[in-house]
Amino acid sequence: MTHQNQTLLPYSFKTAHEGLRMGRRISSWASFAHNLIIRHGIKQVIKLVRLYAIALLARIGGQPLIHVIGDSHVQAFKDISLYVLIHRVGPSTAYNLQRKSSTTNSNKQLFKIVAKSNRRDIFILVFGEIDCRIHIYNQYEKNKGKSTISELIDKTIANYGDVLNQLSQLGINFAVYSVPPAGRAENTFGSPHYASRGMRGMITGEFNQKLKLLRRERGYKFLDVYSAVCDRNGFMCDEYAFDDTHLNSKVKRIIIGRFSEEFGIELDRSPWTLGWRGILRKALSR
Numbered sequence: 001m002t003h004q005n006q007t008l009l010p011y012s013f014k015t016a017h018e019g020l021r022m023g024r025r026i027s028s029w030a031s032f033a034h035n036l037i038i039r040h041g042i043k044q045v046i047k048l049v050r051l052y053a054i055a056l057l058a059r060i061g062g063q064p065l066i067h068v069i070g071d072s073h074v075q076a077f078k079d080i081s082l083y084v085l086i087h088r089v090g091p092s093t094a095y096n097l098q099r100k101s102s103t104t105n106s107n108k109q110l111f112k113i114v115a116k117s118n119r120r121d122i123f124i125l126v127f128g129e130i131d132c133r134i135h136i137y138n139q140y141e142k143n144k145g146k147s148t149i150s151e152l153i154d155k156t157i158a159n160y161g162d163v164l165n166q167l168s169q170l171g172i173n174f175a176v177y178s179v180p181p182a183g184r185a186e187n188t189f190g191s192p193h194y195a196s197r198g199m200r201g202m203i204t205g206e207f208n209q210k211l212k213l214l215r216r217e218r219g220y221k222f223l224d225v226y227s228a229v230c231d232r233n234g235f236m237c238d239e240y241a242f243d244d245t246h247l248n249s250k251v252k253r254i255i256i257g258r259f260s261e262e263f264g265i266e267l268d269r270s271p272w273t274l275g276w277r278g279i280l281r282k283a284l285s286r
Contacts (some may be wrong), residue, residue, distance in 0.1 A: 051085070055118075058083055064173075066267070067117060069110055070126025073180060073246060076225075077124070080252050081267045087113055091189075093135055094127040094160040107163070114172060122263060123167070123174040124223065128211070131156050132179050132204040133245070134191050141193035149203060157210045164220060175221035175262055178208050181230035181237075185244040201234035221262040228254045 058065050068077040069087040077084050092106035100107055106127075114123065136152045147155075167174050182201040187194040195203065208226045215222040229240040229251060242248035259267045 054082060054085075064120045064122045064265070065118065066122045066124065067113060068124045068126060068177075069113060070124075070177070071130060073129055073177070074126050076126075076247050076251050076255065080255060084267070091130055092127060093131045093156075095131055095135060095156045096159070097127055098159045098162045110163070114167070114170070119171070121173070122265075123172060124177055125164070125174060126177045127160065128156070128179040128207060129204075129245075132207050133182070133185065133200055134189055134194070136203050136207075137195035137199060138191045138193045150206065153203065153207050153210060157207070157214060160211075161214055161218075164214075164218070168218070168220070173263075175223050175259075176211060176215065177223045178211065178226035179204050180245075180247050181226060181235055183236045183241060183244045183246075197235065198233075205230075205234045223255065223258040223262065225251060225254050225258060 055065060057063075063083055066077075066081065066084045067087055068074045068084060069089060071090070071092050072088065074086050074088050078086060087109070089106045089109040090104035092102075092104045096102045096104075097106050097110070110125075117123075136149065136156060139152055140147065140149055164174070164176065182197055182204050184197065204226075208224075212222060212224070214220065225247070229237055229247060231237050236247070240247050240250050256267045259265065
């Protein structure tokens, strides 16, 4: 799936069905399909049909769809399960996630996806790496140390926590994904102040510890991958490095294990393990 325009597509059987039901108002299914192709292009229409099929299988099998929403680190979940849908909302930060308007519109994108989803669905939030790598240290230097690193981390966690609280109040079933360890990335964003790898490692470690503390205080689910893929210095283990910033496919087995611990669901389960009779029984029992 490409990451652009994903919020235009339905994310559950209910919303997919509503979208297709609108086609009945058009003179024929052929003209409906033609209009969709003209409006979105053949590739987007194919993706819409794929999403509809996945949502239908999830409904028949009694499985939730898992929506992974966040920055580029959502790629760790790619192809991990048929029921996992990736929503990349740009280089978004945990600090600005609560803002109604930002350069990435991450808040609007997040709640738009939530609003279009089924109540059975699960959401994984992947934010904070850009804060740890770029913004926290940059703000520390920019303000000439008026606020300590720890205070800036606390403020970022508080902002992130406000959004998590909103999701909790809406009754959304979600988990927070830990920030990956510091890699060997250079100052790719051209930040005026860029921390050393050691400093970035310290910031990331403290950030994850405070995410864990927030989880314990509020009872949120937390997918702690960080502790399994960092070395004793808090840096990303070479074994798990895809590049200077991101984790590679080896992290998937850890994600599957953490997800199972938190939700009691096997993330890599295929609907076809039910067999056709099992699928039919599931469909007739609903």
